[in-house]
Amino acid sequence: MERETVDLLQPLWRALVVFRLLTWAFACFGVWTRWDGIVRPYGAVLQLAVMGVWTLISSYGYSRRWGRRNTRLAFADLIITVGCMFATLWAQPLLDIRAGASVLTSVWAAGPVLALAISRGRDGGLLGAATISLALLSLRGVDNVSKILSNVQLLLVAGLVVGYAASTMRQAGVRLREAIAAESATAERLRLSRSIHDGVLQVLAQVQRRGTAIGGEATELAQLAAEQEVALRTLMSTRPTVATGDRVDLCGLLLPLATTRIDVVVPATQVLLPASTAGELVAAVKEALSNVTKHAGPGARSWVVVEDLGAEILVSVRDDGVGTTPARLEQARADGHLGVSQSIRGRIADLGGTVTVRTAPGEGTEWELKI
Numbered sequence: 001m002e003r004e005t006v007d008l009l010q011p012l013w014r015a016l017v018v019f020r021l022l023t024w025a026f027a028c029f030g031v032w033t034r035w036d037g038i039v040r041p042y043g044a045v046l047q048l049a050v051m052g053v054w055t056l057i058s059s060y061g062y063s064r065r066w067g068r069r070n071t072r073l074a075f076a077d078l079i080i081t082v083g084c085m086f087a088t089l090w091a092q093p094l095l096d097i098r099a100g101a102s103v104l105t106s107v108w109a110a111g112p113v114l115a116l117a118i119s120r121g122r123d124g125g126l127l128g129a130a131t132i133s134l135a136l137l138s139l140r141g142v143d144n145v146s147k148i149l150s151n152v153q154l155l156l157v158a159g160l161v162v163g164y165a166a167s168t169m170r171q172a173g174v175r176l177r178e179a180i181a182a183e184s185a186t187a188e189r190l191r192l193s194r195s196i197h198d199g200v201l202q203v204l205a206q207v208q209r210r211g212t213a214i215g216g217e218a219t220e221l222a223q224l225a226a227e228q229e230v231a232l233r234t235l236m237s238t239r240p241t242v243a244t245g246d247r248v249d250l251c252g253l254l255l256p257l258a259t260t261r262i263d264v265v266v267p268a269t270q271v272l273l274p275a276s277t278a279g280e281l282v283a284a285v286k287e288a289l290s291n292v293t294k295h296a297g298p299g300a301r302s303w304v305v306v307e308d309l310g311a312e313i314l315v316s317v318r319d320d321g322v323g324t325t326p327a328r329l330e331q332a333r334a335d336g337h338l339g340v341s342q343s344i345r346g347r348i349a350d351l352g353g354t355v356t357v358r359t360a361p362g363e364g365t366e367w368e369l370k371i
Contacts, residue, residue, distance in 0.1 A: 008176070013063070020111050026107060027105060030102065054077075114158060117160075117162035121167040205225075250281065253282045292321060296321020303318045303319075313371050318367070323365055353370050
């Protein structure tokens with residue numbers, strides 16, 4: 001139901017149905033005005049009857065979701081329309097057609113061009129226009145190319161314009177669905193956040209304060225309450241990670257890393273990256289935070305800061321731990337500890353980025369990951 005609600009192509013399909021019906025009526029009017037010049041009138045009547053039946057069938061299909069989503073109907077429309085064009089031979093000999101007699105399908109033959117353009121975009125419109133043009137050329141003959149050139153141009157332009165418009169509207173529909181989903185998720189998150197803030201977070205904050213004041217074994221309980229409070233606040237502030245196509249919001253991937261000892265600071269706006277790039281960057285950040293846990297000392301705190309510099313993205317991972325020296329980092333790599341050389345430097349290098357590390361004994365460590 002949601003997809004049907006935001007299907008921006010519906011007006012184009014409805015216009016196609018109206019076009020089909022009007023052009024069939026126009027074809028009937030053309031036969032009536034040229035009745036005396038038709039060699040076999042009964043053949044023209046039979047052709048119009050076949051066109052009328054298929055117009056009703058295709059119009060019904062294009063008015064239903066299954067007909068719009070399944071391109072087989074548009075391709076069947078193309079095949080049957082070409083057949084109806086050649087059915088003009090029931091009413092007029094081929095020599096008369098090549099001598100200037102009208103192809104009785106007239107503008108009705110442009111229907112599948114529009115249908116393919118709507119369902120398959122620019123390429124579908126060009127395919128339909130080329131097929132109808134070749135059928136028209138085979139009926140008229142190569143000697144009449146100049147006479148049908150304007151018709152071919154109109155078919156190509158119609159296929160291109162309608163195909164481009166359909167593709168643009170389809171992309172807009174995808175973005176609209178994503179926006180509606182994100183808005184719904186945000187509204188639900190805000191509702192839950194109010195409930196959590198009014199209840200659970202206040203209780204956890206009270207437990208933390210009382211446990212710290214009591215001391216002793218209650219201190220551990222206070223620490224657990226503090227960790228759960230941070231986890232809940234992080235969950236409440238986490239953004240949807242999926243944006244458009246294969247691009248994701250780097251900030252939405254990094255925010256869940258926040259704990260009582262890790263602060264994550266991100267821009268107010270999304271920082272969109274290809275999913276694979278964002279995944280590798282997050283993995284490098286996690287490895288840097290893992291090194292803090294292992295080597296920076298039991299009381300070390302960490303800060304992850306994301307900066308969008310336009311052409312570059314800078315992610316800083318800093319801690320206030322015991323620090324080290326560049327020489328010890330190099331010695332660790334030589335000893336076979338590959339966390340820094342492979343998990344951090346290697347990942348960023350594969351992305352075409354750079355890694356800068358600043359550290360000194362007693363001054364903590366700061367990693368700058370720039371891509």
